[in-house]
Amino acid sequence: MSRSPRFPKWRDPDPGLPEPGTPEPRAPGLRGATRVLFERELCLAWGGGGGPLLACGFFACMTAILPLAAGGDLKVLGPVAGGVAWLALALSSLLSLERLFERDLEDGGLDLLATGHLPLESVFVIKALSQWLAAGVPLALTAPVAALALGQPIQLAPLTALAALIGGLGFAFTGALGAALALGSKRGGLLIAVVVLPQFIPPVVFGSGALERAGQGVSPLSALALLGAYVLFAAVITPFAGAAAIRNAQG
Amino acid sequence: MIHTLSLSGLTLSRGERVLFSDLSVTLTAGQAVAVTGANGAGKTSLMRAVAGLLRPDAGQIDFRDGDKNLIDAEEARGRETHMLGHLDGLKGSRTARDELGFQCDWLGHTQDGFDDAVEVFGLKPLLDLEVRKLSAGQRRRLALGRLVGSPRALWLLDEPMGPLDAKWRAVFASVMKRHLDADGLILAAVHDALPIPTRPLDLGGLS
Numbered sequence: 142m143s144r145s146p147r148f149p150k151w152r153d154p155d156p157g158l159p160e161p162g163t164p165e166p167r168a169p170g171l172r173g174a175t176r177v178l179f180e181r182e183l184c185l186a187w188g189g190g191g192g193p194l195l196a197c198g199f200f201a202c203m204t205a206i207l208p209l210a211a212g213g214d215l216k217v218l219g220p221v222a223g224g225v226a227w228l229a230l231a232l233s234s235l236l237s238l239e240r241l242f243e244r245d246l247e248d249g250g251l252d253l254l255a256t257g258h259l260p261l262e263s264v265f266v267i268k269a270l271s272q273w274l275a276a277g278v279p280l281a282l283t284a285p286v287a288a289l290a291l292g293q294p295i296q297l298a299p300l301t302a303l304a305a306l307i308g309g310l311g312f313a314f315t316g317a318l319g320a321a322l323a324l325g326s327k328r329g330g331l332l333i334a335v336v337v338l339p340q341f342i343p344p345v346v347f348g349s350g351a352l353e354r355a356g357q358g359v360s361p362l363s364a365l366a367l368l369g370a371y372v373l374f375a376a377v378i379t380p381f382a383g384a385a386a387i388r389n390a391q392g
Numbered sequence: 393m394i395h396t397l398s399l400s401g402l403t404l405s406r407g408e409r410v411l412f413s414d415l416s417v418t419l420t421a422g423q424a425v426a427v428t429g430a431n432g433a434g435k436t437s438l439m440r441a442v443a444g445l446l447r448p449d450a451g452q453i454d455f456r457d458g459d460k461n462l463i464d465a466e467e468a469r470g471r472e473t474h475m476l477g478h479l480d481g482l483k484g485s486r487t488a489r490d491e492l493g494f495q496c497d498w499l500g501h502t503q504d505g506f507d508d509a510v511e512v513f514g515l516k517p518l519l520d521l522e523v524r525k526l527s528a529g530q531r532r533r534l535a536l537g538r539l540v541g542s543p544r545a546l547w548l549l550d551e552p553m554g555p556l557d558a559k560w561r562a563v564f565a566s567v568m569k570r571h572l573d574a575d576g577l578i579l580a581a582v583h584d585a586l587p588i589p590t591r592p593l594d595l596g597g598l599s
Contacts, residue, residue, distance in 0.1 A: 177497040181483075181490075188485060249479025255445060256475050257498045260466075391445045 186275030219292035223352030277309025402451035429595030435581035484524030509537035
């Protein structure tokens, strides 16, 4: 049976003399480390407190309140359905952000992540992506249903889901940056909302703009392209800013 | 492989308060240094500074290999340093198996790293329990598992023995001894003496 030479005789009753020399620790490889962290983050985001269900429930509640507040006339609700769906998306995306880094800071997990093979920038990207998978994607699948219930034409449903998928990725990156910036502060959740919501404005404008254009029979591609540009920008900039914020919170 | 850790002229402060200034220590392979001092003297901060989690106000932290060549600090910390504070980074909602597996995988493990850790710290009966259901001592044993599961040269330990009972203290002592015999380095913040030969480093009381 092959055995690590570093700890050669752990299981022997008599410890004996240690073998001379120490082999290099075997790295899991960057891909291995990426995979194990991704699995852990997904497990934490999906388990414990039903993360995605909570966000989707919140989303459904918000869209259900609108007809009660503004009246159930589809002529009134129909034109704003896309916009309301995007507003609700932005707010629902805030829900699980507070736990993203704060929990790891509180229990020492961030120290563990900081002494791994991957730089903190990669840790940030992995956490943002798992946030997107655990919250953004389920919300994007809920969005067309909610918009449909508010009177949006059914042929817009695929576009609604697609735009929400792309926008959700932007929400995840900027939201994770907000979560990193708010690390260690009291009332972090509120702070995150105040820091992050203004940065959610561009994707909301582009996303609901795409739906509006499609509703008018114009190609929504230009708005989708702007939405994509925002996401790319966020994906490039936020990891560096977020990692710096995490280092600052650790010190 | 880290052979020498040298701190020279290190000054650390938290907020306005200077914890210690101009601290110089050299730690070479096979040595353990026990850092003592009053509460608030800066033991934990020293560990965090060596681990790169805290930026010193002044001074130098150098990692060198056997040929006295400087090792890139990021490389030394990311691949060859264990930092085990009083917060262990274990997630209460996950099972001990998942958490030990993650820690070993994340920090880099040998083929039998996980099994060795389970064997040494008697973790087998705990593996399927959620971490939140473990006692403080069991939880500490699980956290210590990463030291065995993932071989790294420099161990930064903050009060490692705290919640352990006599039996596991003895086990952990033999683990540390073995690490030193394999040319490892240990820098530990302690209140009680470690059961291995150590060099003392007293940070004194509050300044």
